[in-house]
Amino acid sequence: MSGLKTNNRAIKWLDNRLPIFSTMNHHLVDYPAPRNLNYMWNFGSLAGIVLVIMIITGILLAMQYTPHVDHAFDSVERIMRDVNYGWLIRYIHMNGASFFFIVVYLHMLRGLYYGSYKAPREVLWGLGVIILLLMMATAFMGYVLPWGQMSFWGATVITNLFSAIPWGIGDALVTWLWGGFSVDNPTLNRFFALHYLLPFLIVGVVFLHLWALHRFGSNNPLGIDAKGPQDKIPFHPYYTIKDMFGLGVFLIAFAAFVFYAPNYMGHEDNYIEANPLVTPAHIVPEWYFLPFYAMLRAITFDISIPFTGIVLIDAKLGGVLVMFGSILILFLLPWLDSSPVRSARFRPLYKQFFWLLVVASVVLGYVGAMPPEQPWVTIGQIATAYYFAHFLIVLPLLGKLERPKPLPASISEPVLKGGGQPQGAAATHKPMEKA
Amino acid sequence: MKKLAILAAAAAFLGLAQAPAVQAAEVPPVPSRDWSFSGLFGTFDRAKQQRGLQVYREVCAACHGLRLVAFRNLSALGYDEDEIRSIAADYQIEDGPDGDGEMFMRDGLPSDHYPSPFANENAARAANGGAYPPDLSLITKARKGGPDYLYALLTGYQDPPADFELMEGMYYNAYFPGHQIAMAPPMMEGSVTYADGTPATVSQMSEDLTYFLHWAAEPHLEQRKQMGMKVILFLLVFTGLLYAAKRKIWADLH
Numbered sequence: 001m002s003g004l005k006t007n008n009r010a011i012k013w014l015d016n017r018l019p020i021f022s023t024m025n026h027h028l029v030d031y032p033a034p035r036n037l038n039y040m041w042n043f044g045s046l047a048g049i050v051l052v053i054m055i056i057t058g059i060l061l062a063m064q065y066t067p068h069v070d071h072a073f074d075s076v077e078r079i080m081r082d083v084n085y086g087w088l089i090r091y092i093h094m095n096g097a098s099f100f101f102i103v104v105y106l107h108m109l110r111g112l113y114y115g116s117y118k119a120p121r122e123v124l125w126g127l128g129v130i131i132l133l134l135m136m137a138t139a140f141m142g143y144v145l146p147w148g149q150m151s152f153w154g155a156t157v158i159t160n161l162f163s164a165i166p167w168g169i170g171d172a173l174v175t176w177l178w179g180g181f182s183v184d185n186p187t188l189n190r191f192f193a194l195h196y197l198l199p200f201l202i203v204g205v206v207f208l209h210l211w212a213l214h215r216f217g218s219n220n221p222l223g224i225d226a227k228g229p230q231d232k233i234p235f236h237p238y239y240t241i242k243d244m245f246g247l248g249v250f251l252i253a254f255a256a257f258v259f260y261a262p263n264y265m266g267h268e269d270n271y272i273e274a275n276p277l278v279t280p281a282h283i284v285p286e287w288y289f290l291p292f293y294a295m296l297r298a299i300t301f302d303i304s305i306p307f308t309g310i311v312l313i314d315a316k317l318g319g320v321l322v323m324f325g326s327i328l329i330l331f332l333l334p335w336l337d338s339s340p341v342r343s344a345r346f347r348p349l350y351k352q353f354f355w356l357l358v359v360a361s362v363v364l365g366y367v368g369a370m371p372p373e374q375p376w377v378t379i380g381q382i383a384t385a386y387y388f389a390h391f392l393i394v395l396p397l398l399g400k401l402e403r404p405k406p407l408p409a410s411i412s413e414p415v416l417k418g419g420g421q422p423q424g425a426a427a428t429h430k431p432m433e434k435a
Numbered sequence: 436m437k438k439l440a441i442l443a444a445a446a447a448f449l450g451l452a453q454a455p456a457v458q459a460a461e462v463p464p465v466p467s468r469d470w471s472f473s474g475l476f477g478t479f480d481r482a483k484q485q486r487g488l489q490v491y492r493e494v495c496a497a498c499h500g501l502r503l504v505a506f507r508n509l510s511a512l513g514y515d516e517d518e519i520r521s522i523a524a525d526y527q528i529e530d531g532p533d534g535d536g537e538m539f540m541r542d543g544l545p546s547d548h549y550p551s552p553f554a555n556e557n558a559a560r561a562a563n564g565g566a567y568p569p570d571l572s573l574i575t576k577a578r579k580g581g582p583d584y585l586y587a588l589l590t591g592y593q594d595p596p597a598d599f600e601l602m603e604g605m606y607y608n609a610y611f612p613g614h615q616i617a618m619a620p621p622m623m624e625g626s627v628t629y630a631d632g633t634p635a636t637v638s639q640m641s642e643d644l645t646y647f648l649h650w651a652a653e654p655h656l657e658q659r660k661q662m663g664m665k666v667i668l669f670l671l672v673f674t675g676l677l678y679a680a681k682r683k684i685w686a687d688l689h
Contacts, residue, residue, distance in 0.1 A: 077503050077572075077573070080655075081503065081508075081654055081655075087655045087659065088659070088662070233688065238684060238685060238688070241677065241680055241681045241684050242681055242685075244677050245674065245677040245678050245680075245681045248673055248677050248678075249674055251670050252667060252670045255663060255666050255667050255670060256663075256667065258663070259660060259663025259664075259666065259667070260475065260660065262659070263576060268576065268581075271573045271576040271652075272569075272573075272577045
């Protein structure tokens with residue numbers, strides 16, 4: 001890389017003492033990226049932008065919001081009615097949460113499909129899973145703040161999950177989380193404090209995520225390492241403009257929801273103020289938690305030692321373990337997948353199983369929205385079983401059983417020749433590094 | 436497989452958000468109506484809103500509050516300052532404490548919110564046979580089906596089917612979950628007399644009231660849709676330019 005080029009003496013002076021400009025130049029301008037990244041690689045930067053949108057709108061909302069059980073609901077309505085453009089800021093924040101998950105789920109699916117979690121990017125992937133967990137905690141607590149019926153009852157259901165922990169720890173833990181004996185004002189206050197704090201922790205982990213990313217650079221659709229400068233192009237202008245275009249497309253979809261269907265992804269009951277004496281007919285989480293909610297409810301049976309009747313794990317604890325396990329298992333993914341080939345393009349069997357996992361997750365999302373009745377319970381159990389089998393059985397075996405297709409010799413070769421099939425004439429391509 | 440999964444994902448996403456919190460008792464789907472405020476260019480209808488306000492004032496307000504709406508907000512319905520002053524002055528608002536530490540009643544001001552008919556939920560339940568008449572400020576956003584549901588409910592009072600067991604003091608409604616509603620049919624033909632001569636049928640009053648209450652729930656709807664049109668048109672043009680720039684910049688690579 002050529003380093004920072006400038007004639008501005010002030011910039012040179014500062015950069016010599018604090019190399020902030022050359023660092024930015026190194027990571028955002030000259031940074032070499034594989035030349036063959038497709039549009040699935042847009043979702044990382046998009047997630048970062050959505051995070052910034054959420055933080056800005058969130059700070060503005062916090063200036064008008066009152067975290068007290070008697071005033072929270074009305075203060076949100078005051079934002080919607082009397083604060084200048086308050087409705088806009090709140091609808092952006094509300095729908096931004098949903099779009100954040102859409103973007104991050106697509107970002108993760110891209111990582112799964114192209115094997116971006118494999119060596120040497122295991123830590124990069126693990127940091128991503130930490131970001132996901134922080135996002136989930138943040139979204140859950142944020143949903144409680146308007147203090148509607150779903151806020152209150154969702155908070156009650158989810159915090160009660162911790163009571164499944166045995167040995168008398170669970171109940172004490174729940175009381176400690178609540179700051180009392182039910183979800184009440186202390187709970188709302190601490191959720192507000194944490195909802196404000198966690199996004200900044202996410203920003204911190206995002207920087208670690210980028211640090212780990214830039215150690216080896218992006219994976220690419222072929223899943224093979226760059227062989228030389230001809231396989232790479234500078235991030236700017238190629239990927240800055242591509243990311244900008246992707247951002248434009250994203251904003252169109254986002255604006256369509258914010259301006260024309262702002263409550264489509266919400267629940268009607270959250271426009272009813274929280275009432276501890278009236279339980280909604282069906283308590284459902286936001287759509288982005290539905291697959292996990294389905295897995296929680298899939299465990300309808302106790303796990304006991306056969307013929308003795310001794311219960312090892314009751315159904316409630318089992319459900320909680322399965323739900324948290326479904327995310328924690330992602331930390332192990334780099335070691336569960338035994339195939340050395342990254343990209344699903346060259347893994348004919350893995351490709352099928354990948355889409356099966358997508359189908360199972362979508363089915364789980366649907367089951368999560370349904371009441372816990374047949375046939376949804378059984379369908380949810382089958383999909384849950386597949387979800388875990390995918391990671392614990394299919395991926396470890398597939399690496400041994402599958403015959404991957406031959407890999408291309410280099411990134412630039414199929415780009416220039418068209419198609420992914422390996423060709424002998426690898427030496428004829430010309431170096432294409434951008435001057 | 437891949438196409439199937441993408442289709443399934445898209446269908447699930449569109450279906451899920453609205454995901455059916457399936458009603459315990461089966462309630463017929465609410466028929467959808469044409470509202471002037473639906474669609475990309477939707478606007479409210481001032482005449483209908485004003486008539487709806489009259490229905491709220493003369494029929495609903497006896498039991499239902501509208502506490503999130505201030506009299507000053509009525510300027511959005513086309514009332515001028517003097518009219519709003521006189522509407523507000525029809526209500527008595529508790530104020531205070533005065534110099535002697537006493538609370539007192541005074542005429543409403545444009546800055547006041549609609550006073551609720553009952554002091555609290557318990558008082559409301561005590562006066563209504565145990566049922567709680569909800570505040571109507573957000574009613575169209577707080578019910579599945581929104582304005583369509585509200586209209587269907589108001590026009591959905593019927594005689595119960597022969598085999599239906601109706602509890603004491605309850606009324607049969609085709610669209611209320613479980614079909615038993617504690618609210619007596621609130622309107623009958625001619626419940627109000629419209630100043631503009633519009634015949635006050637139940638369906639006309641229900642429609643007018645829905646227009647008024649949807650405005651009460653979403654007062655910035657018109658501004659939102661108008662701004663949305665500008666934002667999206669801008670984004671379409673801007674994104675088009677970005678795409679052209681992207682093609683140009685990448686041209687030397689392909």
